[in-house]
Amino acid sequence: MLLPKQYHFLFCLFFYVLNLLGQDKGKAVSLNKIIIDIEQQHQVSFNYLEENIAGLQLMPPKRSLSLDQKLEYLTQSTNLSFENIDNKFINIHKNKELTQKICGYVFSATDKKPIENANISLNNKAQVKTDYNGYFECIKTNTNTLLVSHIGFLSKRVSADNSDPKNCFQIVLEPEITELKEIKASAILASGISKNTDGSFEIKPKKFGILPGLIEPDALQAMQQIPGVNSIDESVSSINVRGGTHDQNLFLWNGIRMFQTGHFFGLISVFNPNLAHTISIYKNGSSAFFGESVSSVVDISSTPETTEKNSFGAGINMINADVYGKYNLSKKSFIEISARKSITDFVETPTYKEYFNKVFQNTTITDFAQNQNVDYQSDKQFGFYDATFKYAQKIGDKDQIILDLITIQDNLEVFQSATAYDIYRSENNTLRQQNYGGNLSWKRNWNSFNTTKINIYNSAYELLGNQRTSIGNQLVIQENTVNNNGINLENQHILNSKFSLNDGYQFNEIGVTNLERVSNPDFFRKVKDVLRTHAVIVEGKYNDTISRIYFKAGTRLNYIENFKKFIIEPRIQFNYGINKNLHFELLGELKSQNSQQIIDLQKDYFGIEKRRWIIANNTSIPIQRSKQLSLSLFYKKNDWLLDIENFYKRVNGITTSSQGFQNQLEFVRTTGDYEVLGTEILVQKKMNHFLTWFSYTFNNNNYDFPNYEFQRFPNNFELIHTVSWAVMYEKNNFKIALGTKWTSGKPITSPDVSQIDFSDPVLVYHKPNNTNLHVFSQVNLSSTYKWESVKGIQYKIGISILNILNRKNEIGEYYRISSLTNSIEEVETFALQRTPNMSFRVSL
Template sequence: MERRIKESILFFSFLLFVLFSSYAQNTNKQESLAHVINVLEAQYHVQFNYAEDTIEAVFLIPPDTSLSLKEAITYLETQTGLLFSILSDGIILVKPREAMVLCGYVKDKDNLQPLASATVQTLKNSTTTDENGFFQIKIENVTQSITIRFLGYKTIIKLTNQFSKTGCDDIFLFPNFQSLSEVVVSNYIASGINKINNGSYEINFSDFDILPGLIDNDVLQSVQAFPGIQSINETVSNINIRGGTHDQNLILWDDIKMYQSGHFFGLISMYNPQITHSVSLRKNGSDVSYTDGVSGTISMQTNQSVNNKLNATLGINLTDANAFVDVPINKTSSIQVAARKSISDFIETPTYSAFFDRISQNTEVSNNTTTITNTDKTFDFYDTSLRWIYKIGDKDELRINFINVFNELQFNENAVVNDEEESRKSNLTQYSIAGALHYNRIWNDKLQTTFEAYETDYKLKAVNVDILDSQRFLQENIVSETSLKLKSNYRFNNALHLLSGYHFVETQVTNLDDIDTPLFRLLVSEVVRTHGVFSQLGYKSKNRNSNLNFGVRYNFIEKFSKSIWEPRLSFSQRFLDFFTVEVLGEFKHQNTSQVINFQNDFLGIEKRRWQLSNNKDIPVITSKQASLGLNYGHRGWLFNIEGYIKHVDGITAQSQGFQNQFEFAKSKGVNRVIGVDVLFRKHINKFSTWISYAYMHNEYQFKDLQPNYFPSNYNIKHAATLGMTYGLTNLKLSAGLNWHSGKPTTLPVTGNEIVNDEVNYEAVNISSLEDYLRLDISALYNFKLTKKTKANVGISLWNVLNKENQINRFYKINSGELNETNQRSLGLTPNAVLNIYF
């Protein structure tokens, strides 16, 4: 017995020895210096600054956690041979002992913001600043000079003996040309959404958190978070800015006008979220360099800075897979490429099914005659985009952009004809391709010029077969536009500048209708050329409380010998520290609009086609708009109210989408809108909540129709949103409730619905659909996969309550009976995303 006890003691002693040895080996395992630094930063609440090449090949056993900060630093110096200098502001500088190294932080003199990717050079060495504006550079001797340059700022040259010997200096660059636009309200709704002093709103996706129902940076869904902007049918191809139609919006991607806006024919944006850096929204008070967009402007931008490190992203969600890469070519040039492709070829997810059912609802794709069946329904989309930027020197920059977008829907129609089964294919394609060149030159600290040129092309094509009549119906709608713009910006002083320029636009629109049996072909192609000259004076007071932009644009349309003068105004005045009053106004025009000839055109999916004005029955659309707003912001509270009036002249009945007694009317008229947009928002630490409300009175006047005055099809009188976001270090949550009064509709007269084999309608748009209500939630979690690889996963639920919202109602007579058709919104629709950042 005693022997067994001794053997047991020896065995457990040996086991403990093995475990201890294993533990000791694990604790003595060498780690990279970068990992050790990350641990020390968290332990002692300090920050290490270093050049990546200084530490990338250094490995050591981590210091004991019981050591003080100074003892840990001494240990690091002994083990690595590097010099660790503790600065007074809690920053520890890491540099080699054997070389003389200077460091600093390059910042903007006016706003003290760090300047990333600034170039720092000596005769033999060069480097660039990181995202914090920090740099380190080796020097040969104390008499050397160091040159620091950044595009748009004055280059400076400093001797090395002018730098601090004990720390890293702040080095301030003065703008070579100063922009007068700046943020007046940050985090307007959520983080990354800001209000600018020229009356516009900006979403910076690099700082953007999350919005209800969204887990990707879907640009055209995100802008609908602002009061006064919504989509009456939940699509990004029908965004209504203050009651206007979608064709009245100017949509720009890196200053290229786009005539298409969505994939899935409008359910998601066609602009890849990985390459889109920011978006600017203007409801009113546009810059004079812009033309078109009588209701508003949505301008998207890619990142305008040169990237010096390889960045890449891979992502997948329940509709598509996407990839993005930002490749440095050298220290003055980098190229970004993004691509996205639907995954329906491999798997049909619940999200895909919900989207497909939504776009094909009440169309020929889902409905056909009782003797015809539709099979093999497929949908596919992809997009690619590219941005190349080259900083030629301190004063010159070249940028090239390219985008290509494609959507395709196809299906087979099957029927028994003459006792034989036949099958024929119908399809619908929609695509855009565009390219642009931008050249910017800073001549001196007074004058800057910019040259912009783009070519944008859009094509919508449908082949619709009628298998019973052996008929093929081909339809095409093609837009081709060329634009040349030259801008000069002259700065008199820090307060006053003058923007001037010339703009030429040539737009060609072609429409084709082709039937093989009986033979019919109608091809109409028109061209309109417009010359624009503009000038705008900008003023900003010394204390930055007063901001004014006032200018005028003169347009001459060659084809009609028509002159149009367009004054523009944006003014803001800050008072009593926390209040800002804002006055905006503009005159604008546009030569293009979208019309619906027949509701079943283009298979009923994307039935709107672009057309050019002929200055007769299709007038040039002109608008006048004015607004007055008041803003209060203090201690996390924000209150904003803005009243506006808008008058749009030259609209046509065909562009408004009537499905009542005016469905086939051809008349020109006026749209008048009066409204108020209100926003309350409160930030409490990581929690933000907001409530917005929009009131609108929106009516038409058509002199050739009876009655002359009646509510607009887009007259959503009341709309409200309640939203909230909560952000932890790695987790972001958001929820939102959207409500608005029902869309106007026209009902048949009760008890006398049919007269002379036609629907007998009541007065136009005096009734309304049911109120709209939708609850959305979303969550996003960020985490690290490796030291250099990050990732996030997210999930969203659109229409959590699965409410069947009515978005449209229309009536048809079939075999002498009245048929009512109700179109519904998306039901409960989930989505999930995984993004990996390299």
């Protein structure tokens, strides 16, 4: 039997349930409250007059309905019209006002072309944007003053009192000249180069000024001016970032990984300097969407950020000639083609001769010449070319498809012969290096807050060497090929004005083949390896310009199919503005890499391009893994700039064969790591038309090979001290730059003379890298001048001189036993001697 208190409890519970059921049926609320709920749920903004909605009450729509369904419900329930503009702004009007509209077209005053995405503000509340034709329309209200604005143009107010829907406004915007001053003020090292909030350096080649020794905005040459970036052998195929090897850098061209980066075996970049629009360089703290790298990232994009007019250009210098063209097929599509080829097939310029002497010194080709008789003969042919193709197509207002293709090739043929002691000897050498690539990307803007991008890419690399000798009629063939393909998916979600979230998936497959074939005696070896990896990426960014806080953190989770192994790679970028002049920056990352370049023998491929690509096997060739942390202070005031950065970097899983040893470790196969501790300082001052800067870099870089008798010793790529200075003058169309670079000598290993029997010499060395070369010092000069004809044709002439003082800088040294004298000889390698270059370019 129930007690009275129990009856009381059930009675209350009964009426409580009835109340809940009543709430499910709903009750009328004010339209103002409904509007607030819809704004919060769908991230939209309503524009209306208070008197139009005052006193209106109705049943709220279900939260499960879409935005359009809710607006349709409100339209049917009220005497109002709800105009949805891009799912972002919603204008509320009384029905009688629907036919009163304002329309117009917005054009640029410079080229009379329509301006897309211009903002049209009505009463500073309602906002619309122009389409790709520059067209807009909006509802007419009591106060009819339009504010028309767009980045890069001066805002304009237009009275719409006498507007006619049948005759739309023709509004012309003047360009905002002050934008140019802001770009120059942000220059670092040169105009067109800036440092971003995320710690990366960005180069805009079309706005590039001038640097010592450069007359073109070459990406790989320009990046060597950045503190912490060097080339220990003066080559763009051997760029060392904070003590790392060249293959530890990731080079991307429009999403395609490039395995060949240099023409003329490293003296010229394969990337056409007149083509790129944006080059981003990350020494540390790169995005989690970049994988397969334990050192830097160089991301090159040739896609314009805004629509550009048709253009054409052609140029020539003392090494190559190039041509470039861009043609708009329609308002939504264009094609872009570029090609470049060496002129060495037709003429041998002084520049070519200096390059040739630099590249081929101490190779098997020059060794043949050193042992020649008086009747020595040589016939050589060398040439290179590169070409690119781009097709871009917008589909509707939300989709875009871009196709990029690139091809690169270097060819060398050398025939040598001589007769010594009545014995005829000849060699016919052929060396080919090439890289092909393609990328198809699709981008869709689902709405103002969500974007998806998908890339499908392929990159194929080949290094082929053939050597045929008359003695024994021997043929030696060496081949190294790489085939890399994959797919990238990236989604971007803008949660609010300060916070965004990116997520994605990447699949990558890389196959590497190494082949060796010898006749007389017969020998054949072919090794092919394939590695497949999957990666899931999540990355968030918080950017508050008012509080001067920038924070970006991400994680990359790699899964390697072959090894059934997971690798987590967190990344972080933090920038805090202590005040408007002083910024503190923290960058950190963990990264991994599955492929690397090694040297089996120093005379492979005639000793010219002796590195070959291989992939990790998780045993004798481990996966390389790195960790890096850097702290910096960036100060800028009154045209002064000071950047001080301290960093720590450690890379595990390196092999001795990847480090280019030419001492007792040349034939030793073991694994280890290297550790770098360093400081980079840049001081810059701008004075009217002058810009001058001074940089200093300190590196303490050491190997650690635990299974070798000398466990710890200096890294082959250690440059303890590097000092650079430059001064540039730019006024109107004339530019000139003078600069010098000084580095302490690279480590080398000297032989232990006390342990060598010179009657039957065998090389015995001291501890690896026990001494250093002499200092490297070079002074460079460059200058350009540009003018324009009355028909709008632009002409540009440039001149540069590398190593003006003609200093003989030693960049390499090793020892060998001479086959002729049976004695130990010292072999030295030197940098470029004084090397002039000139260029001439025409642009339309």
